Amino acid sequence: MYETKTKETEHSVIEFIEGVESPKKREDAYRLLDIFTETTGYEAKMWGPSIIGFGSYHYKYASGHEGDAPLVGFSPRKAKISLYIATGDNTQDALLTDFGKHTLAKGCIYINKVADIDTEVLKKLIVQCAKFVRETYPEA
Template identity: 70%
Template sequence: MYKLKTKETDSSVIAFIESVDNQGKREDAYTLLDIFAETTGYEAKMWGTSIIGFGKYHYKYASGHEGDAPLVGFSPRKAKISLYFATGDPQREKLLKDFGKHTTGKSCVYINKVADIQVDVLKSFIKESVVFLKKTYPDE
């Protein structure tokens, strides 16, 4: 049976950010921490060893796989900063058009630095993801 790897922990978000080697990424992490916390109204929590998440939802797929995940989050990784938003949200592509310099993966949006993106679009992305996930996975 599949074992969920990324779970909410009691680790310190600030200690994690302070452990980021690159000073620019560390400064961007603090900027993102403020933006995500202010926009969501949720306290930042560590998920696994490297994801800073805000809020949480419980998902259950048709396959029977289920678990908890942050509504939105980010991780200041070595190569790029990973931003975690809802997948499947019909507004995703529209928001990405005006987002700024980024690349995308299956579920992540990657940026080099906060200065490369439109912060107002980031805030819209955060709000839209939270609304979409709460609607898709209402509390049980």
């Protein structure tokens, strides 16, 4: 049976951020840490080796695959900063038009730096995502 690799760990979020090589990315990571903590009300936790997650939920797919994941999160990766924010519908599209410079992938938004985005829109996206996940997975 498949086992998810991204699990909540006891590793230090601050130690992880301090280990980010780029001073600018490290600064952005602290800024995002503040935004996500303030917006969600959850304490940041490490998920796997490189995702900073907030809150958690349990999912179960029709296929039988199930696991736990953070409600929302981010990772200051070398190339870009990954924002793990998914709404599951097109309500995200309207907000993204005002979000700023970004690219999209399934369940993920990539940015180069926090200065490229509107942080007020980011907060709205975080709230929207948490609401969507809680409605989709009521055990969250």
